Amino acid sequence: xxxxxxxxxxxxxxxxxxxxxxxxxxxxxxxxxxxxxxxxxxxxxxxxxxxxxxxxxxxxxxxxxxxxxxxxxxxxxxxxxxxxxxxxxxxxxxxxxxxxxxxxxxxxxxxxxxxxxxxxxxxxxxxxxxxxxxxxxxxxxxxxxxxxxxxxxxxxxxxxxxxxxxxxxxxxxxxxxxxxxxxxxxxxxxxxxxxxxxxxxxxxxxxxxxxxxxxxxxxxxxxxxxxxxxxxxxxxxxxxxxxxxxxxxxxxxxxxxxxxxxxxxxxxxxxxxxxxxxxxxxxxxxxxxxxxxxxxxxxxxxxxxxxxxxxxxxxxxxxxxxxxxxxxxxxxxxxxxxxxxxxxxxxxxxxxxxxxxxxxxxxxxxxxxxxxxxxxxxxxxxxxxxxxxxxxxxxxxxxxxxxxxxxxxxxxxxxxxxxxxxxxxxxxxxxxxxxxxxxxxxxxxxxxxxxxxxxxxxxxxxxxxxxxxxxxxxxxxxxxxxxxxxxxxxxxxxxxxxxxxxx
Amino acid sequence: xxxxxxxxxxxxxxxxxxxxxxxxxxxxxxxxxxxxxxxxxxxxxxxxxxxxxxxxxxxxxxxxxxxxxxxxxxxxxxxxxxxxxxxxxxxxxxxxxxxxxxxxxxxxxxxxxxxxxxxxxxxxxxxxxxxxxxxxxxxxxxxxxxxxxxxxxxxxxxxxxxxxxxxxxxxxxxxxxxxxxxxxxxxxxxxxxxxxxxxxxxxxxxxxxxxxxxxxxxxxxxxxxxxxxxxxxxxxxxx
Numbered sequence: 001x002x003x004x005x006x007x008x009x010x011x012x013x014x015x016x017x018x019x020x021x022x023x024x025x026x027x028x029x030x031x032x033x034x035x036x037x038x039x040x041x042x043x044x045x046x047x048x049x050x051x052x053x054x055x056x057x058x059x060x061x062x063x064x065x066x067x068x069x070x071x072x073x074x075x076x077x078x079x080x081x082x083x084x085x086x087x088x089x090x091x092x093x094x095x096x097x098x099x100x101x102x103x104x105x106x107x108x109x110x111x112x113x114x115x116x117x118x119x120x121x122x123x124x125x126x127x128x129x130x131x132x133x134x135x136x137x138x139x140x141x142x143x144x145x146x147x148x149x150x151x152x153x154x155x156x157x158x159x160x161x162x163x164x165x166x167x168x169x170x171x172x173x174x175x176x177x178x179x180x181x182x183x184x185x186x187x188x189x190x191x192x193x194x195x196x197x198x199x200x201x202x203x204x205x206x207x208x209x210x211x212x213x214x215x216x217x218x219x220x221x222x223x224x225x226x227x228x229x230x231x232x233x234x235x236x237x238x239x240x241x242x243x244x245x246x247x248x249x250x251x252x253x254x255x256x257x258x259x260x261x262x263x264x265x266x267x268x269x270x271x272x273x274x275x276x277x278x279x280x281x282x283x284x285x286x287x288x289x290x291x292x293x294x295x296x297x298x299x300x301x302x303x304x305x306x307x308x309x310x311x312x313x314x315x316x317x318x319x320x321x322x323x324x325x326x327x328x329x330x331x332x333x334x335x336x337x338x339x340x341x342x343x344x345x346x347x348x349x350x351x352x353x354x355x356x357x358x359x360x361x362x363x364x365x366x367x368x369x370x371x372x373x374x375x376x377x378x379x380x381x382x383x384x385x386x387x388x389x390x391x392x393x394x395x396x397x398x399x400x401x402x403x404x405x406x407x408x409x410x411x412x413x414x415x416x417x418x419x420x421x422x423x424x425x426x427x428x429x430x431x432x433x434x435x436x437x438x439x440x441x442x443x444x445x446x447x448x449x450x451x452x453x454x455x456x457x458x459x460x461x462x463x464x465x466x467x468x469x470x471x472x473x474x475x476x477x478x479x480x481x482x483x484x485x486x487x488x489x490x491x492x493x494x495x496x497x498x499x500x501x502x503x
Numbered sequence: 504x505x506x507x508x509x510x511x512x513x514x515x516x517x518x519x520x521x522x523x524x525x526x527x528x529x530x531x532x533x534x535x536x537x538x539x540x541x542x543x544x545x546x547x548x549x550x551x552x553x554x555x556x557x558x559x560x561x562x563x564x565x566x567x568x569x570x571x572x573x574x575x576x577x578x579x580x581x582x583x584x585x586x587x588x589x590x591x592x593x594x595x596x597x598x599x600x601x602x603x604x605x606x607x608x609x610x611x612x613x614x615x616x617x618x619x620x621x622x623x624x625x626x627x628x629x630x631x632x633x634x635x636x637x638x639x640x641x642x643x644x645x646x647x648x649x650x651x652x653x654x655x656x657x658x659x660x661x662x663x664x665x666x667x668x669x670x671x672x673x674x675x676x677x678x679x680x681x682x683x684x685x686x687x688x689x690x691x692x693x694x695x696x697x698x699x700x701x702x703x704x705x706x707x708x709x710x711x712x713x714x715x716x717x718x719x720x721x722x723x724x725x726x727x728x729x730x731x732x733x734x735x736x737x738x739x740x741x742x
Contacts, residue, residue: 092677292614293614293616294616337615338615338617346670389571393619393622401679403619403671403681
């Protein structure tokens with residue numbers, strides 16, 4: 001792997017750690033999961049990216065033989081294939097012995113949770129939280145292609161695995177400096193080249209930057225918090241802003257709510273300049289109350305290819321929803337009161353922070369799965385699906401509808417960058433950017449600005465990339481983690497678009 | 504005929520759904536035109552259900568050419584928690600569900616969501632939804648393929664189920680109804696052609712599947728069909 005570091009999991013274990021201790025995984029790395037009995041690595045049958053494909057022990061050289069170990073809380077992990085971006089699970093979440101393992105979307109079922117236990121000698125066992133059974137190879141086979149199954153824990157070599165670190169889990173985010181503390185970021189570049197970063201708290205916190213690298217705190221969007229929001233946020237704490245520029249002004253959608261409840265509202269403010277304190281409140285767009293099955297927070301504006309305006313929003317409860325807006329007011333369209341269900345995880349309500357982005361005739365729905373706001377214990381990660389229509393249905397790359405828990409995972413915890421989420425997409429003059437927060441393990445889990453360049457693979461799916469790879473990344477998913485070379489030519493026209501947009 | 508309905512149809516109302524709640528009768532009905540989705544579902548109420556006794560309450564939900572759904576084939580359901588729901592839909596984007604305010608029979612102000620329950624990505628032909636609660640689950644019955652062609656009709660009845668009325672519904676093979684799933688419970692056999700347009704009716708100790716079929720012995724005329732439903736050990740209905 002390009003001279004990438006190859007280490008075994010034993011490297012990460014404290015010297016003299018007791019046998020049967022739970023393993024603390026270094027999430028900086030992708031791993032090969034090698035069977036002790038066969039020496040073959042856990043892989044996807046035929047290197048398939050389709051949901052439901054069997055998990056097998058693979059031939060050497062298979063591109064699907066790399067996995068990320070995603071902390072899922074309580075010492076449990078979700079095990080993500082780096083090629084398919086789907087999770088290791090058990091067919092139909094069965095608890096019966098001999099049931100084959102499959103890959104599936106992160107729909108929240110318990111068969112995706114695993115405990116990794118050190119059994120000494122450089123080996124671990126992988127126990128299904130759902131069934132209590134351990135992962136092995138059926139019939140103790142040593143043949144490539146043999147199916148992985150769950151079985152009773154009887155200590156056979158076929159149920160023991162070696163975790164070999166094999167390259168970086170993700171390219172690191174691009175470097176940012178200064179006042180980069182932020183939660184639920186959204187960013188815009190103004191006509192004079194100044195970047196304004198907006199984030200959760202108070203009257204919407206702001207930072208500015210001349211170069212998208214150096215950031216300085218710059219006050220708040222509102223000179224004073226709109227009175228009407230206090231009914232929804234008694235703490236006078238506004239959340240999850242979404243900034244954009246259309247029709248000669250800046251549009252700032254924001255949320256007023258309280259943590260854990262759905263008495264919530266989305267408001268709109270506008271400004272001619274986007275400078276701190278310049279935003280004029282336009283009032284409420286949509287609200288929810290305890291009788292509502294949805295939660296009116298986390299707004300994101302999307303203008304479709306026909307010029308229609310839409311607002312995506314939602315958090316927990318029934319998931320991610322969409323309404324149509326009237327471009328003349330930024331409020332809900334009088335001619336279309338339908339609320340469209342875009343995404344939902346039937347087995348786990350933890351989906352929020354959505355954003356819809358138009359790219360090459362597809363609408364891409366990005367969402368944050370699992371738990372925010374718990375410092376380095378946060379389990380947020382970013383998943384995506386797409387649709388030819390802004391109202392859906394959205395499917396992930398494996399073929400699962402996002403209303404059924406589908407979502408291709410493109411970014412999760414790695415090293416100090418814990419729990420990435422609360423994301424938006426931004427098109428800047430050097431290409432597409434994923435803008436998010438992560439909980440910084442090097443700063444006691446404080447939420448910080450993450451910016452990752454986004455490449456688009458041959459199938460039109462986004463992935464975090466970097467221009468020059470300092471280290472190998474087995475993101476074979478996408479051929480490589482390098483940004484596609486063709487993007488330079490594309491950028492020229494993109495530049496023109498950006499210039500005209502901010503003129 | 505209510506005056507508003509003339510915007511959607513000229514004198515022919517469809518697919519009525521009658522139920523009784525809170526001491527009065529509710530009649531949901533559709534105004535549409537065959538093959539189009541310029542449609543509306545209306546509500547009328549009556550104290551007696553007698554002919555001519557119904558007073559129109561106006562439009563519940565409408566659809567237009569730019570919409571991905573068709574506001575016909577209404578069906579009211581009261582769930583186990585006492586919430587009211589209206590299923591509807593035909594062709595276009597499939598079967599939809601909205602929450603109803605029990606005080607007025609219209610869409611609930613606190614829930615403007617339209618839930619997509621079932622669609623067939625490879626064929627738009629799904630309609631006539633009916634949701635039936637059984638043993639802590641909701642069973643969604645729909646008619647697949649083509650009605651209304653006499654002996655050439657290809658209607659058949661499929662079912663899926665969910666623990667929540669808003670879905671997701673899955674068929675017996677685990678395929679989501681939102682992705683074309685549906686376990687077939689009744690299709691053409693002998694002179695019983697194209698069964699569909701079904702409801703499930705609980706009558707005493709019997710649960711009955713009530714539908715129409717096109718009679719192969721009578722020039723394909725639509726006739727009333729009725730079969731008892733039994734539930735297998737895994738909780739799937741069969742006749």
